[in-house]
Amino acid sequence: MWEIWQGIIAAARLLVTLDADLVEITLRSLQVTLTAVAIGSAIALPLGAWLAVQRFRWRRAVIATLNALMGLPPVVVGLVVYLLLSRSGPFGALGLIFTPTAMIIAQVIIVVPLIASIAHQAIRELWSDYHDLLLSLGASKRQRIATLIWDARRALLTAGLAGFGRAIGEVGAIMIVGGNIDHATRVLTTAIALETSKGDFALALGLGFVLIGLALLVNYAIHALSRTEREGRW
Amino acid sequence: MSAILPARAEGLTVRRRGRTLVGPVDLDISAEGLTILMGPNGAGKTTLLRALHGLERLAAGRVLWGMPLRAARAAQAFVFQTPVLLRRSVIDNIAYPLRLQGVGRAEARARAAEWAGRVGLAQALERPAEVLSGGERQKMALARALIRSPQILFLDEPTANLDGRSMREIEAILREARAAGTRIFMATHNIGQARRLASEVVFLYRGRVHEAATAEAFFDAPATPEAAAFIRGDIVE
Amino acid sequence: MRPILTAALMLLAWAGLAQAQEKVVRLAVTTSFHNSGLAEVLLPEIRRDLGLTVQLLVVGTGQALRLGQAGDVDAVLVHSRAAEEEFVAQGWGTHRREIMYNDFVLIGPEDDPAGVAGAAGAAEALQRIATAGAPFVSRGDDSGTHRRERALWQAAGIDPLHASGRWYREAGAGMGAALNIAAGMGAYVLSDRATWLNFGHKDGLRILFEGDPALFNQYAFIPVNPERHGHVKADLVAALEAWLTSEKGQRLIGVYEIDGQKLFVPNAAQEGSDG
Numbered sequence: 245m246w247e248i249w250q251g252i253i254a255a256a257r258l259l260v261t262l263d264a265d266l267v268e269i270t271l272r273s274l275q276v277t278l279t280a281v282a283i284g285s286a287i288a289l290p291l292g293a294w295l296a297v298q299r300f301r302w303r304r305a306v307i308a309t310l311n312a313l314m315g316l317p318p319v320v321v322g323l324v325v326y327l328l329l330s331r332s333g334p335f336g337a338l339g340l341i342f343t344p345t346a347m348i349i350a351q352v353i354i355v356v357p358l359i360a361s362i363a364h365q366a367i368r369e370l371w372s373d374y375h376d377l378l379l380s381l382g383a384s385k386r387q388r389i390a391t392l393i394w395d396a397r398r399a400l401l402t403a404g405l406a407g408f409g410r411a412i413g414e415v416g417a418i419m420i421v422g423g424n425i426d427h428a429t430r431v432l433t434t435a436i437a438l439e440t441s442k443g444d445f446a447l448a449l450g451l452g453f454v455l456i457g458l459a460l461l462v463n464y465a466i467h468a469l470s471r472t473e474r475e476g477r478w
Numbered sequence: 479m480s481a482i483l484p485a486r487a488e489g490l491t492v493r494r495r496g497r498t499l500v501g502p503v504d505l506d507i508s509a510e511g512l513t514i515l516m517g518p519n520g521a522g523k524t525t526l527l528r529a530l531h532g533l534e535r536l537a538a539g540r541v542l543w544g545m546p547l548r549a550a551r552a553a554q555a556f557v558f559q560t561p562v563l564l565r566r567s568v569i570d571n572i573a574y575p576l577r578l579q580g581v582g583r584a585e586a587r588a589r590a591a592e593w594a595g596r597v598g599l600a601q602a603l604e605r606p607a608e609v610l611s612g613g614e615r616q617k618m619a620l621a622r623a624l625i626r627s628p629q630i631l632f633l634d635e636p637t638a639n640l641d642g643r644s645m646r647e648i649e650a651i652l653r654e655a656r657a658a659g660t661r662i663f664m665a666t667h668n669i670g671q672a673r674r675l676a677s678e679v680v681f682l683y684r685g686r687v688h689e690a691a692t693a694e695a696f697f698d699a700p701a702t703p704e705a706a707a708f709i710r711g712d713i714v715e
Numbered sequence: 716m717r718p719i720l721t722a723a724l725m726l727l728a729w730a731g732l733a734q735a736q737e738k739v740v741r742l743a744v745t746t747s748f749h750n751s752g753l754a755e756v757l758l759p760e761i762r763r764d765l766g767l768t769v770q771l772l773v774v775g776t777g778q779a780l781r782l783g784q785a786g787d788v789d790a791v792l793v794h795s796r797a798a799e800e801e802f803v804a805q806g807w808g809t810h811r812r813e814i815m816y817n818d819f820v821l822i823g824p825e826d827d828p829a830g831v832a833g834a835a836g837a838a839e840a841l842q843r844i845a846t847a848g849a850p851f852v853s854r855g856d857d858s859g860t861h862r863r864e865r866a867l868w869q870a871a872g873i874d875p876l877h878a879s880g881r882w883y884r885e886a887g888a889g890m891g892a893a894l895n896i897a898a899g900m901g902a903y904v905l906s907d908r909a910t911w912l913n914f915g916h917k918d919g920l921r922i923l924f925e926g927d928p929a930l931f932n933q934y935a936f937i938p939v940n941p942e943r944h945g946h947v948k949a950d951l952v953a954a955l956e957a958w959l960t961s962e963k964g965q966r967l968i969g970v971y972e973i974d975g976q977k978l979f980v981p982n983a984a985q986e987g988s989d990g
Binding site for chain 1: 746768770772773785786787891894914915944946
């Protein structure tokens with residue numbers, strides 16, 4: 245209990261003084277995660293819609309695989325991405341290992357199955373509503389996907405936020421591919437792991453509270469923004 | 479504009495899980511008029527309409543339009559018994575078919591507003607479609623179907639479950655559309671509505687065309703005992 | 716769709732900008748070195764003197780050498796002599812340069828149930844733990860500290876793996892995490908002195924045995940071989956090595972202290988030795 249209090253105090257101190265290191269790693273956390281979620285959504289939303297719309301032989305298998313990959317251990321993703329991006333790996337020449345870009349790549353892999361699965365669920369229902377009309381109007385495959393994504397945007401926002409939630413709190417993968425280098429690839433979660441390993445629980449907990457606050461802030465902001473667009477249940 | 483009519487269905491057959499729902503049906507669709515498709519529940523009216531429109535996979539047969547299939551599809555429209563509501567405003571629902579054809583947003587919305595006015599939805603343009611009443615929803619679906627100026631419009635019991643006023647308004651819209659040259663092919667089980675609107679009647683019985691005649695001939699002197707019983711209001715199985 | 720893509724591209728551009736940097740060297744160091752806090756004294760001085768940013772990858776010795784082998788870092792600073800010599804012998808590193816040493820200490824609960832405080836040497840201390848069957852936390856992560864711990868057990872004539880899961884607990888964790896675990900279960904643990912002094916969660920633990928020369932802990936700097944990995948910044952690494960072994964670098968290492976205790980003894984030979 246005492247340590248939780250110290251954590252709250254540490255968080256308050258970091259915030260009040262606007263600690264330069266804290267601002268830096270918080271911004272980097274946001275940068276990496278938002279980029280990963282944006283890229284992940286650009287891949288996963290059309291993928292989810294496509295899986296809802298398209299009938300093909302291995303469709304069920306692909307959907308089941310996607311659902312299973314939602315539970316993909318980030319450490320494994322991190323290790324695979326490390327081996328691919330390592331200087332001795334196939335993409336080593338790009339020099340991406342231990343950079344924010346490598347962290348973004350790992351997080352994209354982690355969030356795509358999650359976002360695509362949730363998107364697929366939401367869009368599948370909408371598609372059963374829209375199916376006859378869109379066929380009757382002769383909508384092309386591309387138009388069907390675009391319509392479904394647009395009209396399911398509220399539910400898809402939730403999918404995106406779920407991806408954000410998974411990515412912002414993720415430490416295993418980005419620790420491996422980012423290396424937790426101070427002023428280069430250190431983010432909130434890896435800083436928390438570091439402080440914990442140093443036994444500075446108060447600071448670690450303080451950073452944890454900052455992380456939770458950040459996640460709340462982003463969620464509130466997104467909801468506030470989407471509300472202004474149009475009132476109504478959709 | 480080249481014409482998709484007259485059209486002809488040959489040996490049209492729809493099966494599902496080994497059961498024949500419709501067919502084989504041979505049917506001529508003339509260039510003008512308003513055809514009412516009648517028949518007892520389960521006769522296959524909905525399936526036949528969908529098959530003609532191309533929404534059903536055919537087990538056999540074909541529909542021959544006056545132009546290649548792809549172009550023919552674009553010249554048709556369909557109004558479902560339960561209107562499909564896009565999760566958008568009324569005006570965006572009505573504008574949607576134009577947007578699919580690549581019409582710019584501003585122009586599509588302007589034309590949609592005009593159509594909304596014609597069907598009596600001018601006050602509801604920016605409301606979400608789902609808050610509309612049953613009659614308003616069907617009128618919106620009609621405007622959405624007519625906005626592309628289809629050469630033929632299929633309707634599947636569009637006034638089932640609607641109150642009398644909505645029914646009258648929808649029938650007025652259909653008369654107007656017919657007067658403007660739209661060929662109408664509509665299923666209904668409402669005999670009064672059929673008498674009011676039909677220029678010809680197709681009587682479907684157990685998945686087949688049992689009788690096809692002009693409206694006068696059909697109602698005055700039905701050729702089959704089943705049709706006669708149906709018109710009298712007897713139960714026909 | 717389009718706004719999402721635009722946002723993604725903008726964020727990527729931002730990521731790219733953040734990466735546009737000047738002179739950077741990547742150095743894999745052990746957790747024990749990093750936890751000492753010495754890096755926070757040395758790195759700013761290096762930046763001031765050489766205009767060089769040293770990016771530290773804090774990992775165990777095993778992983779540090781793997782990173783060097785893969786060419787993902789430009790040099791390593793580790794403390795496990797046998798592994799280091801093999802690394803150089805296989806051609807992954809150019810040479811091994813000793814920089815400094817510190818020492819390991821045996822940490823345990825204040826009441827010292829195994830009575831290691833009175834032991835004559837490290838071997839005897841470990842024998843007492845084994846005899847008492849008192850809980851002992853091993854790093855279990857193939858780090859330099861872990862390798863040293865295994866060597867000490869061997870010297871004591873004990874194979875603790877027989878007791879694995881009973882009193883011998885392999886944590887598979889870094890030094891700090893292992894200390895956390897030891898504090899949590901009132902166990903003995905071998906730690907480098909630097910990490911111990913900087914550790915913030917001592918919680919009933921204290922140093923029970925220290926000073927045996929068998930516990931000395933030599934750190935060495937190994938540049939990754941540019942013949943194996945053409946992209947390593949050999950010239951910057953050479954400058955870094957020269958600085959670490961310079962009179963100034965060695966002095967800064969020697970005067971570094973926590974709570975009035977000196978942590979490291981600088982012992983760089985003035986010419987590079989080939990290990």
